[in-house]
Structures are given as C-alpha cells and as structure tokens.
Amino acid sequence: MTVTLYTLDWVPEFPRGLVRDLRVRWVLEETGRPYEVATVPLEPKSDAHRQMQPFAQVPIIRDGDVTLFESGAIVLYLAEGTPLLPEAKRIEIVQWLFAALNTVEMAGMHWMQLVLAKRMPDVFGAVPDDDVIASGQRWVNSHLDAMEHQLSTRDWVFGDFSAADIIMADVLRMLGQEDLLAGRPALADYVSRATDRPAFKKAMTDHMAHWKAADMARRVTEPL
Ligand SMILES: N[C@@H](CCC(=O)N[C@@H](CS)C(=O)NCC(=O)O)C(=O)O
Missing domain, CATH: 1.20.1050.10 (Glutathione S-transferase Yfyf (Class Pi); Chain A, domain 2)
Incomplete structure (x- = not known):
C-alpha cells in the first residue's frame, strides 16, 4: 500500500536539506515502500494539521488507517519487519x-x-x-x-x-x-x-526537488 508522507508546502532556503521529512523519505527508500507526498502549510497552521500532528509540525505519515507523527516513531514503524529492525x-x-x-x-x-x-x-x-x-x-x-x-x-x-x-x-x-x-x-x-x-541520495534529491517545485508554485500563484 502507498504511504502518504506529509511535509511542509514551502520553507525558506536555510532549513532545506534539514527538514525531518528527509528521514522518512530515507527509510521509505531503504525499504522500497512506495509513497506519495502531500503538504501542510508552513503558515497558517490548521485544525486539520493539528489533528494529525498536535504540535502542527512535520513529518506525518498516513498508512491505511494509521496516522503517525514524530520522525523516530515513523522510522521505527516503517522499519518493522524489515532488515532495518531485526x-x-x-x-x-x-x-x-x-x-x-x-x-x-x-x-x-x-x-x-x-x-x-x-x-x-x-x-x-x-x-x-x-x-x-x-x-x-x-x-x-x-x-x-x-x-x-x-x-x-x-x-x-x-x-x-x-x-x-x-x-x-x-x-x-x-x-x-x-x-x-x-x-x-x-x-x-x-x-x-x-x-x-543510494537510498539517502534519492531521498535527498527528492527532498530538494520538493522545495524547488514549491518555489515555482509560489511564483505562479504570487506573481511579483
Ligand atoms: N520531534 C519532531 C520534530 C519535528 C519538527 O521539528 N518539525 C519541523 C520541521 S523539521 C517543523 O515542522 N517545523 C515547522 C513548525 O514548527 O512550524 C520529529 O522528530 O518529528
């Protein structure tokens, strides 16, 4: 089943490469689980976001009926039953x-x-x-x-x-x-x-591509 990974819709330059969805992308790549990315706004925070993550942060995943936050808990959950958690x-x-x-x-x-x-x-x-x-x-x-x-x-x-x-x-x-x-x-x-x-490299490439796409989307919706 495809996992949905929630990250932020956009962040400024300085935290790029450091946002903790990277850890989740990494474990997903290591284990070969298919996933799609969804976003929550950096600002303003919404009740829907807080329902999934009480601190209104990311990462969050949805896997069928399971919704999880905290990068460590997510990595453990996704590693379950794989060589990453013998x-x-x-x-x-x-x-x-x-x-x-x-x-x-x-x-x-x-x-x-x-x-x-x-x-x-x-x-x-x-x-x-x-x-x-x-x-x-x-x-x-x-x-x-x-x-x-x-x-x-x-x-x-x-x-x-x-x-x-x-x-x-x-x-x-x-x-x-x-x-x-x-x-x-x-x-x-x-x-x-x-x-x-290779799993880290793929995760980082996709992570950085996400912010690039987010910049493009902002340029389209917020013309100078
Ligand atoms: N302990 C949490 C920390 C989560 C966290 O700090 N998330 C940051 C991104 S790395 C965030 O969502 N920042 C936006 C905000 O706090 O508004 C975890 O490991 O998942």
Whole structure:
C-alpha cells in the first residue's frame, strides 16, 4: 500500500536539506515502500494539521488507517519487519534510536537554537550570552565525543545498518553542517558512509526537488 508522507508546502532556503521529512523519505527508500507526498502549510497552521500532528509540525505519515507523527516513531514503524529492525537486535536498535533523538539531537538542537538566536536576533527576539552558548556547546561536545568513541570501532551503531543509523546519521549530519564534526574523524566517516547510500541520495534529491517545485508554485500563484 502507498504511504502518504506529509511535509511542509514551502520553507525558506536555510532549513532545506534539514527538514525531518528527509528521514522518512530515507527509510521509505531503504525499504522500497512506495509513497506519495502531500503538504501542510508552513503558515497558517490548521485544525486539520493539528489533528494529525498536535504540535502542527512535520513529518506525518498516513498508512491505511494509521496516522503517525514524530520522525523516530515513523522510522521505527516503517522499519518493522524489515532488515532495518531485526528481531534479534530490536531493543538495542530502539535504544540507539532514542539515544540519537533524546541525547545527541536534544543537546544539538539546544545549542543550535542558541547559535541561531545569536545569528538572527530579529527572528528570535533575544541574544543569548556567549557563555550560555559555550555551555550549550560543551554539552553537545560531550555527547559527540562519546559517539566518536563508539563509532571508532564499528561501522554502524549496533550491528548492521539499521533504523537507528537513519536517525543517528541524520542528527550528526545536521550538526556537521555547523562544523561540529571537525576533529572527529570517526563521526565524519560514519556520516559519509550513511549518506553515500543510494537510498539517502534519492531521498535527498527528492527532498530538494520538493522545495524547488514549491518555489515555482509560489511564483505562479504570487506573481511579483
Ligand atoms: N520531534 C519532531 C520534530 C519535528 C519538527 O521539528 N518539525 C519541523 C520541521 S523539521 C517543523 O515542522 N517545523 C515547522 C513548525 O514548527 O512550524 C520529529 O522528530 O518529528
């Protein structure tokens, strides 16, 4: 059955490549599930959107009667019954997927919010002190050092490439764009290995094509 993936109808340049529908496209490509893309408006948020995703965010999927939000939950659901979530390693893979989201991504997003607030004070409305940013950076660095240690002796976080790697590699890839992988060769290699996979490349190509098409649609409906 075809899965429907909901992403945003349009985003500005800077989050392109980072919107979390990418993770869902990636797992769909890895597993060969057919899917179609639907959109919800970035603004204004609607009740219909909140009915599917209470925080009015993306990604969301619909698969028959099942509607799901949270990228980690969606990746686990779509990996079910495939080599990305082998029964014998299931709980450890779930553990690592949570570590990616709740340890590495949480610290990373905290730091990134501070950095973006400093970069775009007009958007964020406040400028954090440098020592607050530095303390956020120490927090994310300690988790990245731990991951560098883990990944210096293995290709993937637990066994073969799995659902946990889709989330972990995507989180690390995002932090890498802010230069946090510099001096961490095992993490840089891990992200390269993951993003060299044909499924990732296809997912990223389609993800970027979506924003390009969204720009074109805006030009048609909102002429200068
Ligand atoms: N924890 C959520 C985070 C979802 C999230 O932050 N979505 C962003 C795009 S990556 C979003 O919808 N932003 C638009 C908004 O918040 O209005 C997940 O992993 O699915």
